[in-house]
Amino acid sequence: MTITWTSAAPAVLAAFLSSLVEAVEALTIVLSVATVRGWRPAGLGALAGLASLALIVLALGPLLDRVPLHALQLVIGVLLLLFGMRWLRKAILRAAGVIPLHDEALTFATETAALREQARHHGTRLDWLAGLASCKAMLLEGLEVVFVVIAVGGGSGLLVPASIGALAACALVAALGFAMHRPLARVPENTLKFTVGVMLSAFGVFWTGEGLGVPWPGEDLAILGFAALFLIAAVAAVRLVRPPAVKALP
Amino acid sequence: MKTLINIFRELTGLFIDDGLFALAIGVVVVLAAIVAAIAPAVPIAAGVVLLVGCLGVLLGNVTSTGIR
Numbered sequence: 001m002t003i004t005w006t007s008a009a010p011a012v013l014a015a016f017l018s019s020l021v022e023a024v025e026a027l028t029i030v031l032s033v034a035t036v037r038g039w040r041p042a043g044l045g046a047l048a049g050l051a052s053l054a055l056i057v058l059a060l061g062p063l064l065d066r067v068p069l070h071a072l073q074l075v076i077g078v079l080l081l082l083f084g085m086r087w088l089r090k091a092i093l094r095a096a097g098v099i100p101l102h103d104e105a106l107t108f109a110t111e112t113a114a115l116r117e118q119a120r121h122h123g124t125r126l127d128w129l130a131g132l133a134s135c136k137a138m139l140l141e142g143l144e145v146v147f148v149v150i151a152v153g154g155g156s157g158l159l160v161p162a163s164i165g166a167l168a169a170c171a172l173v174a175a176l177g178f179a180m181h182r183p184l185a186r187v188p189e190n191t192l193k194f195t196v197g198v199m200l201s202a203f204g205v206f207w208t209g210e211g212l213g214v215p216w217p218g219e220d221l222a223i224l225g226f227a228a229l230f231l232i233a234a235v236a237a238v239r240l241v242r243p244p245a246v247k248a249l250p
Numbered sequence: 251m252k253t254l255i256n257i258f259r260e261l262t263g264l265f266i267d268d269g270l271f272a273l274a275i276g277v278v279v280v281l282a283a284i285v286a287a288i289a290p291a292v293p294i295a296a297g298v299v300l301l302v303g304c305l306g307v308l309l310g311n312v313t314s315t316g317i318r
Contacts, residue, residue: 078275078276078279079265081275081279081304082265082266082272082275083264083265085271085275085304085307085308086264086265086266086267086268086271086272088308089267089268089271089308089311089312089315090267092308092312093312093315093316096312096316098315098316136256136257139257140257140260140261143261143264144264147264201304201308204304205300205301205304208279208282208300209282209296209297209300209301212282212283212286212296212297212300213286213290213293213296214286214293214294214296214297214300215293215294216297217294226301229301229305230305230308233305233308233309234308236309237308237309237312237313240309240312240313240316241312241313241315241316241317242316
């Protein structure tokens with residue numbers, strides 16, 4: 001299968017941006033573990049999480065080739081709709097001020113406080129608990145990254161470009177996080193989630209349609225059209241839902 | 251065991267946050283599949299149902315949540 005720029009670019013971008021968000025979230029928890037208990041449990045936990053993730057990918061990866069293409073497209077499409085539209089819904093509500101923005105600095109403070117509280121109760125067992133927290137964060141956020149890579153690349157032979165996008169994002173966040181030794185609180189997470197939500201929802205409609213046998217006009221280019229429609233709808237929704245500004249009294 | 255249950259819960263949470271929202275998306279997909287099955291001569295009709303349905307579900311859910 002020939003990989004064209006028009007088909008690969010959206011997959012690489014969607015994988016890169018969504019992995020960026022997930023990597024920032026994982027880094028926050030690993031850093032809070034490292035702050036409270038040091039780098040040993042944080043690093044070992046993160047490595048254990050990555051090893052579990054690698055095992056899952058190695059065990060389940062070959063199964064992808066055995067699933068009929070239309071069934072795979074339909075399942076991935078529906079999961080992408082659920083995943084992407086969930087992100088987009090939350091990003092719209094956050095952008096409109098209906099629910100508070102996700103705050104990495106606050107998450108870091110909360111995780112650190114929780115670990116310190118556990119330290120008072122569990123004493124020496126805390127290294128295990130801290131390592132487990134680091135492992136769980138890496139495993140869960142990593143699973144999201146793997147899902148997005150499979151979802152945007154699996155149905156169209158774009159697994160390699162999507163994986164490169166995801167790995168580039170993870171490497172970038174890891175390098176920045178370890179250089180700065182603090183959470184990346186200035187990443188515009190809601191803007192990223194808004195963008196990724198739009199892209200994943202567009203991919204979801206495309207793959208679900210392909211799975212149902214819909215011949216989309218323009219083939220892969222239809223994804224860009226769907227993304228434009230989701231973007232217009234999302235921006236309109238933000239304006240519609242945003243509470244009116246309270247005018248100051250003279 | 252508790253950790254495994256938590257991990258399972260978090261995995262489900264990746265796809266389902268608001269139950270009604272997820273259900274509505276499922277209904278749109280089922281409707282599109284029904285249209286694809288009963289109108290195979292016009293396969294694009296299922297695509298239209300899917301696209302318009304998803305946009306409608308998103309706008310409907312967000313506006314109702316915002317009003318609440």
